[in-house]
Amino acid sequence: MSDHAAHVPGLAHHFVNMEQQKEAGTIGMWLFLLTEIMFFGGLFLAYTIYRAKYPDGFLQGSHLLSVPLGGLNTVVLIVSSLTMAMAVYYSQLGERKKLLGFLALTLILGSVFLVVKYFEYAEKFQHHLFPAHWMYNPAADHPPTQYHGQVQVFLWIYFMMTGLHALHMIIGIGLLLVIMFMAHKGKFSKQYNSPVELFGLYWHFVDIVWIFLFPLLYLTGYHVGGGH
Amino acid sequence: MAEHTSEHHIVPLKYYFGVFALLMVFTVLTVWVAQFDLPGMWNIIVALTVACIKATAVVLIFMHVRWSSKLTQVIIIAGLFWLAILLIMTMGDYLVRGGWGVLGVQPN
Numbered sequence: 156m157s158d159h160a161a162h163v164p165g166l167a168h169h170f171v172n173m174e175q176q177k178e179a180g181t182i183g184m185w186l187f188l189l190t191e192i193m194f195f196g197g198l199f200l201a202y203t204i205y206r207a208k209y210p211d212g213f214l215q216g217s218h219l220l221s222v223p224l225g226g227l228n229t230v231v232l233i234v235s236s237l238t239m240a241m242a243v244y245y246s247q248l249g250e251r252k253k254l255l256g257f258l259a260l261t262l263i264l265g266s267v268f269l270v271v272k273y274f275e276y277a278e279k280f281q282h283h284l285f286p287a288h289w290m291y292n293p294a295a296d297h298p299p300t301q302y303h304g305q306v307q308v309f310l311w312i313y314f315m316m317t318g319l320h321a322l323h324m325i326i327g328i329g330l331l332l333v334i335m336f337m338a339h340k341g342k343f344s345k346q347y348n349s350p351v352e353l354f355g356l357y358w359h360f361v362d363i364v365w366i367f368l369f370p371l372l373y374l375t376g377y378h379v380g381g382g383h
Numbered sequence: 384m385a386e387h388t389s390e391h392h393i394v395p396l397k398y399y400f401g402v403f404a405l406l407m408v409f410t411v412l413t414v415w416v417a418q419f420d421l422p423g424m425w426n427i428i429v430a431l432t433v434a435c436i437k438a439t440a441v442v443l444i445f446m447h448v449r450w451s452s453k454l455t456q457v458i459i460i461a462g463l464f465w466l467a468i469l470l471i472m473t474m475g476d477y478l479v480r481g482g483w484g485v486l487g488v489q490p491n
Contacts, residue, residue: 182455189462196466200473207477222414229410237403240394240445247393352447359445363438369410370430374417378426 165347177349184353188360191323195364198316202371205308212305217376219284219297219306220313221275225373228271229365235264236362243355249345251338258335258351261358265328272321279310286310313372320368323361330354392450402444409433 163173170176206213242257279285283292286307293303334354337343343351413433417426443449448456 178452178455181451182458185455185458185462189458189465192462192466193469196469200470203470203474204477207474222417226410226414230407233403233406233410236406236441236445237399240399240402241396244393244396244399356446359441363441366437366441367431367434370413370417370434374413374430375426377414377417378420 163346164344165342165349173346177352180349180353181356184356188356191360195316195319198312198319199367199371202312202316205312206375209302209305209308212302213309214376214379215300215302216306216309216313217372217374218379219279219310220373220376221278222373222377224271224275225369228268229369231264231268231271232362232365235261235268236359238264239355239358243348243352246338246343246348246351247345249343249348251341251343254343254351255335255338258331258338262328262331262335265324265331269321269324269328272317272324276314284310286314316368316372320361320364323364327354327358327361330357392447394444394447394450398444402440405440406437409437 166173166176170179238257238260242254242261245253245257280290282296283290285291291307291310293306331354334350337350413430416429416433420426421429442459448459
């Protein structure tokens with residue numbers, strides 16, 4: 156077609172200029188993230204309702220989670236958010252090698268998060284704490300209390316919220332691979348780097364969800380029995 | 384308008400390192416505080432306050448919202464307002480119906 160539309164690499168023909176394209180992309184990404192906030196919001200609402208109804212069960216259920224592993228994953232995600240922010244920085248400067256390096260670091264940290272999460276889940280399955288009724292048997296490893304039913308509700312919410320979060324991490328890693336491939340191909344420049352920035356918004360959003368999940372799920376019952 | 388939407392603004396790295404330091408310090412703080420059984424609802428109040436500060440720092444700096452257009456900022460605030468409707472109105476409804484053993488209301 157006409158070379159008029161094509162003379163700025165990365166600028167789609169229906170936008171007046173790069174600024175307009177970038178603004179449209181940013182707003183579109185935020186609208187998507189708002190739907191994500193409402194998506195997770197329903198689960199945060201379920202958490203709030205059941206915590207109000209079963210305060211004791213939530214304390215005991217939370218006490219079953221590993222604060223060292225949850226804390227480690229919190230730090231891993233914070234560092235990955237920093238490396239992602241630096242990837243955006245170097246994409247804006249058009250430094251392809253550093254962009255690729257920080258994207259790779261982000262990819263590694265995201266993977267570390269999922270590996271830690273895998274070990275946490277596996278430990279719960281081993282101790283009969285996955286809350287499905289045909290598996291859930293806390294009495295096998297823990298002293299019986301009157302709260303096992305309430306703890307089961309807590310564990311459902313734990314698995315739903317961290318599971319949905321982990322799914323977002325897996326999707327994020329998939330997208331990150333696409334962005335890295337595009338960066339490797341030299342698609343990005345000082346003028347055109349929106350995909351990197353918009354993916355960064357997604358990655359930071361997933362970090363923010365964890366910022367709330369960590370205290371609400373792991374730390375709520377930390378003081379039970381006087382800390383550890 | 385649009386003169387100062389700062390589309391070309393590149394956030395200096397020192398901002399990113401500052402937010403990173405804040406996130407790490409507040410993570411340590413929230414874990415440390417959680418060891419203590421504070422009176423009343425103070426455990427959850429401290430935990431959520433710290434989480435909100437961390438989230439705000441990420442949104443403003445890592446996600447560049449501090450330098451975003453007014454339109455983007457209004458859209459985000461509208462979204463958070465919607466989330467507040469979901470949480471506050473639903474909980475308000477549950478809590479005043481009784482049978483929950485919270486807010487001094489005894490279960491029937």
